[in-house]
Amino acid sequence: MISSTEMLRHQNRAHVLAGLRELGPSAHTTLSEWSGLSSASVSSITAELEAEGVLAKLEHVASSGRGRPRVLLGPNATFAYVAAIRITTEAVEYSLVNYAGTLVDRFHEARPAKEKAPKHFLERIKRCVARLAERSGLDGASIQLVSITTKGVVAPDSPTLIWSPVFGDKAIDFAAELQEVTAACVYLHNETTFSAQAVSRRVHRQDAAFDNGHRIAVLSLGQSIGLGVATLKSHGRVSSFAPPFGHMIDQPQGSLCRCGSNGCVEATAGFHGILRTAFDGPSDTVPARIIPLAEMDKLAARARGGEHSAEYAFRCAGDCLGLALARLSSLLGVAQISITGHGVRYIDLLLPGINRGLEQTMQARQGRLPQVHIEHDETHLVHEGSTRWALATLDETRVATRQLSHLQVVG
């Protein structure tokens, strides 16, 4: 990576855009203070971005005190759009967000119960992406970036799904497929990546003690077990990844998991795992793909009523999670663990085990026990994280570098 003055400008453009995302619409002076750039530099950069149509002056704000009132600058909402697609086991959700970060359109489509081949699934997604643009009257080039979230294992640095609960080991290259219907850049991430980012950002804002280097893990409990780890960087930026935590080995010769291996965390602590333990099901059979929530609720009620087999199943799940989180925490040094997903409704049954596990770590002995929090709205976390990341990435990779096709450069 060599450094030229051109790249210098790109970095400072990106920095100004990042400031605008972090602070919301702000004045010249605020941006200068936040970024550390001189007033003159901010002026030149914002003027340039305004000429390109990236930024727009907002209507004047009621002046607070004497002196010339500030002129707020913000992202030009119609400059570009990003699509956020969330694939869950039951449905696919499509959201369109404008450059200012406001939700413009949203709809979802249920997935057929028994769909084993990716072909029709992809066809439907392609149709829906086209529909997303049409419904808002946008032409093909307006959507600049598509951020897809899913469960399962995603290849690093390539929008390819390597393993998923529904399609198993059948790899799917979303970029190749979606290139047929859009010119946008396509990205694919495990959804917990973004839950972790969203939680991380919020914690950073509320608690100044959480800064550079702190790690937060978000655990998603449900049909499957997901986990994202976010690391805070300087200036409120955050990087994250989603290891296949649910398929880390818990017990060497344990029960068969949906992934084809034995003894995964998910095989004990996923919904199907809990059910199997409760009903003492055969350990060499692949469990049902989806367990209805109602059935889990019934089981939980019985556990709370003191029924042994049900209570035992949840206890096993909790212990398994606690141990797995302890191992994760040993390896990565996590300062906080947030738990989310449909499974949080059974958290009273799981938490004792989770705490037992965490307390066994060396970290705990040294007084650095990770805090455990509950997050009820996973959907919101994922959407927030995904769109914020999408806009930030658009800013950094295309807008700051002037690589965006439809920049209207003036003079």
Next chain:
Amino acid sequence: MISSTEMLRHQNRAHVLAGLRELGPSAHTTLSEWSGLSSASVSSITAELEAEGVLAKLEHVASSGRGRPRVLLGPNATFAYVAAIRITTEAVEYSLVNYAGTLVDRFHEARPAKEKAPKHFLERIKRCVARLAERSGLDGASIQLVSITTKGVVAPDSPTLIWSPVFGDKAIDFAAELQEVTAACVYLHNETTFSAQAVSRRVHRQDAAFDNGHRIAVLSLGQSIGLGVATLKSHGRVSSFAPPFGHMIDQPQGSLCRCGSNGCVEATAGFHGILRTAFDGPSDTVPARIIPLAEMDKLAARARGGEHSAEYAFRCAGDCLGLALARLSSLLGVAQISITGHGVRYIDLLLPGINRGLEQTMQARQGRLPQVHIEHDETHLVHEGSTRWALATLDETRVATRQLSHLQVVG
């Protein structure tokens, strides 16, 4: 982080210095090609560095072919020095390396068998650091950086030892202590951090397939269990860290470990763990601090001879390591695992278990089984890694940024 032209120059200076470290002494043109900088920029930068005394023209090399022969440029050996200190359970080793990377002096000092308080230990280290400078006739300011390696857990971004096999939870701040005898920057890392870097760099050179994003883990087997993970970045750079792998929980209510927790990996797979399993020692007693190698050798011989209890102990250790490595690999996606340390002499007894563990991962099912290699010379890896890192850090943080006290700038 704002970008100014000043910082631009610093980055490019650092880049040129990195090229020189990567390529060895090289000519103007080679550097320009490697770095991507224009010939003019390289010229201006190298001229500057030469005037500052950082670089020096090497004696002419036998010309290969027609044309003007190349003038090789290399680090000026006497420009600065770094000290590499390796703390092991038995001794402390001191090395002095000049700016060109050549070993200038080396000696070591055994540690007294029973030393529980850090005070005298630190006093001895301070004396030896002073001695290291004296013996080579250097004044205090010549040693610019001290890189200390140890076993145990080190605080991130601060030269503080948080836990060590010898001093337990007594925290030691090396920077504060060493400031009394030297003005140099003091850094502290777990030694496996550098083993991992050294292996990673070598693999990168030999196999072009290993590039950006690939991860290598180095497992050190001995009295304790250490592990370092290195990630390859662009341009041959490498980042690494050393999680407390040996104290990750293996079995929830397992045997007591030296660290005070129960069921750590080390409590089963460290030398003391193997010995305890073989002799069926009590699980609630802290094992001996150091097991003589001769005793382990005897045990291994008996295991190879087919004796059940000995064979069982090594098998347990192997399985434990395999499982722990499988978990690590799930969470971090490791492409290669190198095993080193005194324990490699028992690798024939451990390897089957290690492989059994790794084969159970989802990665293995997908054909991405981490390769297992053996590295016999751990001392060399650590020294190589430590000094290379020290010089690179000196280049980046002090030389490139012109922060070095004794730069002799010429108009």
Next chain:
DNA sequence: TTATTTTTCCCGACAGTCGAGATAATTAAA
């Protein structure tokens, strides 16, 4: 209407990179 305060813009100084051409050092051939 005037003074005050705050924001924004403009200009010159300085620093860094790049491309192209000039210069230097050596070998091969005449």
Next chain:
DNA sequence: TTTAATTATCTCGACTGTCGGGAAAAATAA
């Protein structure tokens, strides 16, 4: 021995970007 060819390095002018300081603009209080 001389000359041409080849290759490496250095120098110069053009361009771009940042920074500081000061001037201009816009709103409010007196």
